[in-house]
Amino acid sequence: MAENPLDFRNQASNVALGDNFNGQSQTPEIQQPNLQNQPYGNINENELQMYRDKTSIDLRKNEYMIQQKFNYQWQCAEIKEKHDADRQLSYPEIYKNSEDRLIYAIVKPDGSKVSCKELINARGVESFLCYSFYPQLQQLLCVSFNYNEIILCLDYDIKTTVFLNKLRSHGLPLLVSERAQKEAASVLFAYLRKNAVKYELPFDSGWWKDSCNNWHFAKVDDLTIKKVREKYVL
Secondary structure: OOOOHHHHHHHHHHHHHOOOOOOOOOOOOOOOOOHHHOOOOOOOHHHHHHHHHHHHHHHHHHHHHHHHHHHHHHHHHHHHHHHHHHHHHOEEEEEEOOOOEEEEEEEOOOOOEEEEEEEEEEEOOEEEEEEEOOOOOEEEEEEEEOOOOEEEEEEOOOOHHHHHHHHHHOOOOEOOOHHHHHHHHHHHHHHHHHOOEEEEOOOOOEEEEOOOOOEEEEOOOOOOHHHHHHHOOO
């Protein structure tokens, strides 16, 4: 008689599950990891606290450095903004010092001086404005340097570049940077015109009329605008 197939499956189950299988399911035992054998298993509480303290210090230090950098950048921007504003409102000024030399200064709006520098290597600088109304308006600006050792005769409305070239050709360069040459020359020329001693002269010898419409006669030996032009070539 043939064997029942079900009996064969029962035998196979008994072999797989073992002789002690009593019909109930068995769960395999799971072993818990031994923390003592792990790399960090031996770290004690003090070491952990030291690590936390160090991390906290590093974070605060990093925050402090970031804040310091921000404050520095903010202060630099504020200083630059103030410097630019002062520079825009500042103006150049020329004055004589105790040694009778011309000083070129940059002045702030509050009157304080940003910088002061000798403008020209000369002493005893004086200017004279010679003018005549007849037969037409004539104005000459005569400037003496080093107590009349050098004299320049200039048109009253001379261009700044021409004035600069006149100074250089007479050995009187301006002692400022190349960038500030033109502005310094303009300020110097304005200073000379403002502080010039005025003299009304006839244009040439003969009869001439002054600013009050009074007639005068100029002798051949009298100083005239024409003679000044001839003596000190423009």
